[in-house]
Amino acid sequence: MSTVAEMTVDALATYGVTSAWGVVGDALNPITDAIRRDERIEWIGVRHEEVAAFAAGAQAQLTGRLGLCMGTVGPGSIHLLNGLYDAKKSHAPVLAICGQVPTEEIGSSFFQEVNNDVLFSDVAVFAQTVTSANQMPQLLEQAVNAAMAHQGVAVLTIPGDVGGLELGKDARAPQFAPAPAESAAPQTQLAGAAKVLNEAETVTLLVGQGAREARAEVLQLADRLQAPMVLTLKAKEGLEEDNQFQVGQTGLIGNPGAAKALDDADVIFLVGTDFPYRDWYPEGKTVIQLDMRAEHIGRRTQVQHALVGHVCPTLQALLPELTGGRSDKHLHKALKSYSSWVDRQHRLTDPDHDRSLLGKIRSIADNPDERIRPEAVAAALNRHAASDAIFTSDTGMSTVWLSRFITLSGRRRLLGSYNLGSMANAMPQSLGAQALDRDRQVIACCGDGGLMMLLGDLRTAVTYDLPATFVVFNNGRLGMVKLEQEQGGLPEFGTQLDNPVIAAVATAMGLKGLRVTSPDDLDEAVKEALATRAPVLLEVVTNPDEVSLPPKPTVGEAWGFAIAKSKEIIESR
Template identity: 70%
Template sequence: MTTVAELIVTALADAGVKQVWGVVGDALNPVTDAIRRDDRIEWVGVRHEEVAAFAVSAQAQLTGTIGVCMGTVGPGSIHLLNGLYDAKKSHAPVLAICGQVPTQEIGTDFFQEVDNDHLFADVAVFAETLTSPVQLPQLLEQAVNAAYAQHGVAVLTLPGDVGDLEVDPDVATPRFAPAAEPAPASMAEVTAAAEVLTDGRPVTLLVGCGARDARHEILELADLLAAPMVLTLKAKEGLEQKNPYEVGQSGLIGNPAAAKALDDSKVLFLVGTDFPYRDWIPTGKTVVQLDARGEHIGRRTSVDHALVGDAATTLELLLQRVRRHGRRKDRSHLDDAVESYRSWQERQQSLLDPGHDSTLLGRARAVFDNPDSRIRPEALAAAVDRAAPDDTVFTADTGMSTAWLSRFVTMRGGRRLLGSFNLGSMANALPMALGAQALDRSRPVVSFSGDGGLMMLLGDLRTAVTYQLPVRVVVFDNGSLGMVKLEQEQGGLPEFGTTLDNPDIAAVAAALGLPSRRVTENDELEDAVQWAFGVDGPVLLDVVTNPDEVAVPPQPTLSQAWGFAIAKSKEVIESR
């Protein structure tokens, strides 16, 4: 006879699930025992369930197939929530199997009882409790099908007395529905958009990760329209490399060239992006938006022409009409934006010179932003970029780690990029790196970890050792919650509550079993990065970076500049 737990595990293994992440315990013991007896699935036991949810979210984003995590009764399931919210906002198909108290105790406020269906109602596209074997296979099929169809989180709760119950021998193993085929927008929508894009007015493209599989089409469109291309952070992967139309990112991690390209346009074409920062989207433009998800259309800015459909197939239909008008002769809008971007990149590159702070301009700047001559985080990011192979998976903690990766790491070759770019959680980089590494232990994976983020889930450094996951954990150790510090200073406030009294993180990592090195001097940096990529197994590089480094917004306002000046003067008076 087959039990409920065995049927669930068999169905997931048949569907190609290779790993399940979580923490073992009580209600889920029948499930983990079924995993133990099925050689097709590896159990990855983490030190905190949040890590499990982040890890399988990363796996789902990299592969497009469902990631599976587990949390047992009450607190164990609650710990999954943050990582599951990240999966929700990243549109990653994830199944969370959660424990529950025995069925006869549900509703009695039993020890550790939590109403999972209510708890997960907002994060999940499907959240139900399996209370009887007769609910199989339908309930499991609904859960997985919903996760795939809606690109989201499904939660299946299993009470402690249900997993071991026997299933009727006539019950079929659950089978899951295939994904829907992508379809283009309607011809009427395409025709109307083509007329706007070819009427001669300057066009700027704001391109997101929804267009990553339409690289050829979007590059041809940019060429025909002489349109500069602003990329969202998630669109760097697949669209940044060898892209002569690209002018970097917008938003707080952006640059003046991207802001100029957006402001100087008359027609703005949003392609595969739900870019959330309204303040960085210019007004007074004719807006065309293409997105596979109709609910994204118009929720960030008013849209004049909506295209609801798959990016690649819709763009091909659009190109058929744009090609008839030929290649736009006036290319000044594109050329001006690209030249502005090139000039900004040159200025950024000057920060990477070890002798920068010895120049006249460098000495003047360093008085305010690097008084202790510490390693600049830009130099660290650039050194990792040079050392990392072209198939590296990068993960980034929310905050300044993301800013440095955005500006100094190029998504060339087969590189992939993961981060909590929609939820904006701290502590995501290490768990995502673990998930990515577990998919392929031979592929290089680098975690751009902030010191604040790493310390939140520090215990799961040991998971890398336990499961022989050779991640490269690069710590931007500036002793500060850097992005919060910047926010305070831009508002004219001296930094408060952002200072971190870190331990020697390299020593902590060594105690956890990882080869590690602490870097404090500029002339040690290059050798240390090369060393980290040469270590066999997981490794941590703890680089003490400058906490006063300024990531200036692409279009700093007068109030921001004045606020920053006031804040820095207060800090000098109060702290130095």
């Protein structure tokens, strides 16, 4: 015979769960004790439950398997919410096991009592409380099946007095549902899309993470249509390297080549993407959208032709219906614009850039203190990182530099809070990634604001021997907020951060701490950090005034920068 807790842990371990993230305490004690006695699941005790949820979500995104995090009664479970919302918006299957007050006290406003079923009702595809051993394993099966089927969050609340209850003699082992098979869009949808594509003079592809497993088919599609391929940030992984059709990203982190490719197209074909920024979809275009989720069709821009199915089998069925032989003029115009922009950007990565005549002129305005340009940091990481490195990035400027200067070549992977847009995600996601494989290189590109928010869990890397590399772009700012304020013509306010020497803090916490303040020392410091097979933090003091211009800056934005800068100079004087 076994208890509810023992059955739950055994079933999850058998299902393939290898890590459990959380903070121990009261109602979770039966569960964590069962984990202690089962060597198949590693318990990783974090300092903040938000880190647990981010780490579990990272593991789910990297493996496609169920991630597991835990929070105890009341506040412990509440702390999971932000990381769980990130998992929801990233379509990551995560099970959160939450504690609850004793069953006889439920509904009495007992100490720390929170109604978890209500609390998690928006973030979770399944949220139920176990109040009897007889409800198991059915509720566990429903929770796991819902998380996997919907690629989302399931919350199972287990009161402390229920976790230790023994199951009946006839209790069966849990049986989880298999994954559904991939399917193509129906022929009637394919015929309509093929007709439009064959008749179009110019086509541009906007390709998202839903196409990452269909690389060969997407490249054939671009070749057949002679179409430039705009990649979302998540699609860089698997589709960026050796792709003669790709023109980088669109949106605020994008470039003029991608913007031109979209603007000049007669037809825009959205392939496996739910790119959310409406302002970056050009108007007056014929739009085809291919997505496995019907609810995604048309929610960002008006779609004339929908293809509801998985990318790989749908493109395999569509390609034979497409004619070739069209002009490559549209493709080459976009590629030329993109290539020119890339060349201009990479000049900034040269340590001697600000010593050249043009560099000196530019730096008077945007780098008077001769700080390290963040572009150079990202470029150095790209040069020296392993071909199978996993990168995570904090929301904001860290993501901008990663998207522009780090190529996801080989088997490199990428994680970030790219749908929720949370701060402080890079470090906890890197912990989750590193726990999957301690021999694989994991690099967290952290903003100083983000890292300081959950700083305590740097120690988790030391405690559990997670040899991640934490690279901190320390510009003493909430950089993206500063940019937003200046775009609107406002002087920066409230964005300056009074940071300690972060590398020294890391050293005090047991990591190897490195700090770089000169461009001449950057390359060697990056190589040293990445060669260290122990938790290491590299703090790089970067230029706070580095401007990331959008692909199509407007007159209003330019005027806003001018007004903001004049106000800042006047006030600083």
